[in-house]
Amino acid sequence: MGHPTLRQVARPILPAELAEPWLHELIEDMQETLPAAGGIGLAAPQVNVPVRVAIIEIDGGPSRYGDIEAIPLTVFINPEIEVLDPATAGYWEGCLSVPGLRGFVERPQHVRVSALDLQGQEFTLELQGFLATVFQHEFDHLDGKLYVDRLKDIRLLVFEDQLSAL
Numbered sequence: 359m360g361h362p363t364l365r366q367v368a369r370p371i372l373p374a375e376l377a378e379p380w381l382h383e384l385i386e387d388m389q390e391t392l393p394a395a396g397g398i399g400l401a402a403p404q405v406n407v408p409v410r411v412a413i414i415e416i417d418g419g420p421s422r423y424g425d426i427e428a429i430p431l432t433v434f435i436n437p438e439i440e441v442l443d444p445a446t447a448g449y450w451e452g453c454l455s456v457p458g459l460r461g462f463v464e465r466p467q468h469v470r471v472s473a474l475d476l477q478g479q480e481f482t483l484e485l486q487g488f489l490a491t492v493f494q495h496e497f498d499h500l501d502g503k504l505y506v507d508r509l510k511d512i513r514l515l516v517f518e519d520q521l522s523a524l
Contacts, residue, residue: 401499462514
C-alpha cells in the first residue's frame with residue numbers, strides 16, 4: 359500500500375500485444391508469485407505493471423467463507439464486471455498489497471465477468487457470493503483501488519491476528 363502503481367488506472371492490453379513475449383513472461387511471473395505469496399488472486403499492478411491483467415486460482419472446498427467452488431488458474435485480460443443484482447454482503451478481505459490487515463467490505467453478490475484469455479478469446483463467468491467478492495476485489499486493482507477504499511467504517515479495519523477477537 360502506498361506504491362503509486364497501485365493507485366493508477368491500468369491500461370488495456372491491445373490485441374497485438376497478446377502474442378508479445380513480455381506479456382507471457384508477466385503472466386508466468388504472476389503464476390509463480392501467486393502461490394508463493396499465499397494468495398488466490400493477483401493483478402498486474404500488484405507487481406508494478408499497470409496493465410489490465412489478473413489471475414485467479416481458488417482450490418475450493420470448505421473455508422472460513424463456506425464451501426467455495428474451485429476456480430482453476432485462470433488469466434483475465436481486460437476484464438469487465440457487470441453487477442447482476444445490487445444486493446450486497448460483507449466479508450473480511452485481505453490483500454497481498456496490504457499485508458497484515460483485514461477489512462470488512464460489502465460488495466454486490468451476483469456479477470458477470472467478461473474477459474479475454476491469452477489467445478484473445480472472450481469468455482464470461484457468472485459468480486455469486488464469496489466468488490463475486492473475490493473477482494471485484496481483484497479487478498479493483500486494475501482501476502487503482504484497494505479494498506480499504508471500500509470500507510464503510512474504518513473501525514472495521516483490523517490486524518489479522520485480532521480478527522478472531524471480533
